[in-house]
Amino acid sequence: MSPESSTPEPGLTGTLYTTEAVPAQRRRAYWREALSRTFGAVDMGVPDEVDGGTIRTSPLGPMQVVTVDGDPLRARRTPRLIAGSADDDYVVVKLLTRGVARIEQDTREAYVRPGQLFVYDMARPVRLTLPEAFRTKSLVLPREVLGLSESDLRQITASALGADSALGGLLSPFLSRLVDAAGTYPQRTGELIARNVVDLVQTLAEERLGGTCADTPSGARMSLLRIRAYIDQRLADPDLTPDAIARAHHISVRYLHKLFQLEDITVSRWIQQRRLEQCRRDLARREPAGRTVAAVAHRWGFTSASHFSRVFRAAYGVSPAEWRNSALGAARSAREPRGLSA
Incomplete structure (x- = not known):
């Protein structure tokens, strides 16, 4: 059964997937397909019985914002799936607001708690485990919007960001409120806000890179990131x-x-x-x-x-x-x- 979608609420733009009206015997297939449609082709591991789940998406400039409420699951994007899909041009910035998570990519593994952000790249294998009922709020960004090279992007994936970073602590509540209200913005307003969000995410990346690139002065690295973003625009x-x-x-x-x-x-x-x-x-x-x-x-x-x-x-x-x-x-x-x- 392919998931049917609808507008979340009058006055909002975007898509809603929910298991609420789906017969119990069909929920598992529905939920797996809804998640893959939202985040790209993945191998899903979900319980035999899915009690409930909801996905809300809204466009915001060049990106999509997504809220997911669901039961435990495991999601894996393999080299085979990457080679056979057109979903590899995106980077996901995800905020965990309920539950716990484990993210694995680029030889790193991070355990994430509520209030923390993490990033993963759809162009490379990734594994996400959510062992209990959860809520996430995500930005799905075209990778060129961030203006990061692949080597730089590899340094910020699969790392818990937020509580131990002043900028991450600022971005987390802002991203949460932004995702909640994204569907209410006029198109032009959404595009302007999206640009500011990208700037904040780029600055968070610069902060992270400045602390990890021992062989490159952080000031030069940050300047290069800003200039590349300027060129892309x-x-x-x-x-x-x-x-x-x-x-x-x-x-x-x-x-x-x-x-x-x-x-x-x-x-x-x-x-x-x-x-x-x-x-x-x-x-x-x-x-x-x-x-x-x-x-x-x-x-x-x-x-x-x-x-x-x-x-x-x-x-x-x-x-x-x-x-x-x-x-x-x-x-x-x-x-x-x-x-x-x-």
Whole structure:
């Protein structure tokens, strides 16, 4: 049985899944499917008898906010599931408000108590265990929004954040209230709030990285994180150059290049790489399928369609048109009906 969804309450935007009206013999299958639809493809371990569970989601700018109330469960995202799904472009920032949890990722394991935050990356294997009735409040963020490299992201996953951090202590209650009210915000207000939330999460990441990167001065690392976020917000601007970035951050171009040496990449190559990633995602989506390759390239700051095609093929081994055709074909196959097993 596939879960049916509805609007949580009049005046709110988003989706509601609840086992309340589901017959007892079908609740387990319903609950497993609802969780996978919300957080991506996972292997679920749930009790034989699911007494009840509720998932509420709302859009907030580029992210989704999610509240889950449920019975004990185990969730595991394996390499097989990652390879076969399109859910790996997201990072989850989760606040535990009731129950206890254990999170495992990137060779780390953390035990989380109420009031603490933790982060996990959908692009790599992860295991989450909630051994008793729980409530979580989550932000599901497109990974490019955070502007963190994979190496930096690996340093903040599967770590309990909150009680022992002044910033985490500030972010936890703010995130809780934000998730509760997200569905009531007008679209423009939601986008502005989302931007502030991302800034806070980035600062929390910077705080964490500043304490763990012994070989890199924390001030330089934080500056680099802020500059990368700035670049991501302005990829569509064809005039985004090292000179413009340096002026915006009141630093010299020479120092800007020195910061990017920490990533073993040039500023211009970083900008091109991020633009290519955005174009690749746009070309794989159904919505812009009627848009020309040149229009997608222009949308993300490429001024020459021929140059875009050359660098795209150099990066991914296929032309933009070939990539779009293969991605849309795979998406059509993935939408074919499939059954559920308890």
